[in-house]
Amino acid sequence: MPDATDADGLTVGQVSARLDVTVRALHHWDEIGLARPSLRTAAGYRLYTAGDLERLHRIVVYRELGLGLDGIRAVLDDSTADVPGALRAQRTQVAERIDRLRQLSVGLDRMIDAHERGLLLTIEQQAAVFGPQWNPDWPAQARQRYGDTTQWRQYAERSASRGPEEWQAVTDAVAGLDRALGEAMDAGVTPGSPEANRLVERHREVFASYFPLTRQMQVCLGRMYEADPAFAAHYDGIRAGLATWFRRIIDASARSHSIDPDTATWQ
Structure with a gap:
């Protein structure tokens, strides 16, 4: 991991605030290799670059769509992944959940x-x-x-x-x-x-x-x-x-x- 000065990149806390993602989630994604910060300061603190931030943006988007972390990794890293197919499958699951929620709403009423x-x-x-x-x-x-x-x-x-x-x-x-x-x-x-x-x-x-x-x-x-x-x-x-x-x-x-x-x- 390249070194950086304290003025380069964004800290975990800054990224957390900017993307509205918990620090715990960022640490987890780092641990599993889904989104690792590319820089490290002389003091050993990890920093996210603009490229890292772009990847995190994409992770957040797909996570909000309901994809699991393994599915997100495939979409981002597997050049052979059928992204439209994965999204269509997710859309089907979302439609099923919406139907269940509608039924739940009727039951609550x-x-x-x-x-x-x-x-x-x-x-x-x-x-x-x-x-x-x-x-x-x-x-x-x-x-x-x-x-x-x-x-x-x-x-x-x-x-x-x-x-x-x-x-x-x-x-x-x-x-x-x-x-x-x-x-x-x-x-x-x-x-x-x-x-x-x-x-x-x-x-x-x-x-x-x-x-x-x-x-x-x-x-x-x-x-x-x-x-x-x-x-x-x-x-x-x-x-x-x-x-x-x-x-x-x-x-x-x-x-x-x-x-x-x-x-x-x-x-």
């Missing part, structure tokens, strides 16, 4: 909407999926009431990936459970029996479409199903007294898992 609105269906879609008794104001009311809870966040995460078909499957599962509850009550299934306990487990599985449901939380829901006028009307509309019977089989199942229904809390 849906996740934001799900956290803010809960249900990502139009009013017409809601009526088609949930039936004429559905009130499109319910999601907003639920957001206002539960929006700061962990369960709302879990519900939103599930809702963000669902369209009408997925929600129809959830609705069908709920309707199937409601029918099974009514039929079991008609058949005289008693709380604590294996048949009743299977229905309680089925309820937890179906409810997991909204958010994970612990047994203690399920007890709390059972109380609400019986005490809340809207829920009680729903279940008693299927079979008279079903809301109370449903609460009783939930409580019995909880006791079999060492949970006292009288003291269960939402946890």
Whole structure:
């Protein structure tokens, strides 16, 4: 390496500032032989010449285009390298990344909407999926009431990936459970029996479409199903007294898992 006076060339720090490249990157490129400073001062400090700076400019350009260091070395040093081909390949990769980022952006928008609105269906879609008794104001009311809870966040995460078909499957599962509850009550299934306990487990599985449901939380829901006028009307509309019977089989199942229904809390 030729010697130079301190007035010749540019130091690593100066090149770093001029090209907006970190000193660490310049040292690395020097170590791997991609861009070495051509001069050295009498004191042993390395300096970059105008030719070195031009090479660094080209490295920065190709790096910003996404080429790896090996690819950049080939473009700069291999006279047989197919530069247009390498750039076309890089363009294809960039286009694929752009497509992935667009998809990510759409997913983020849906996740934001799900956290803010809960249900990502139009009013017409809601009526088609949930039936004429559905009130499109319910999601907003639920957001206002539960929006700061962990369960709302879990519900939103599930809702963000669902369209009408997925929600129809959830609705069908709920309707199937409601029918099974009514039929079991008609058949005289008693709380604590294996048949009743299977229905309680089925309820937890179906409810997991909204958010994970612990047994203690399920007890709390059972109380609400019986005490809340809207829920009680729903279940008693299927079979008279079903809301109370449903609460009783939930409580019995909880006791079999060492949970006292009288003291269960939402946890």
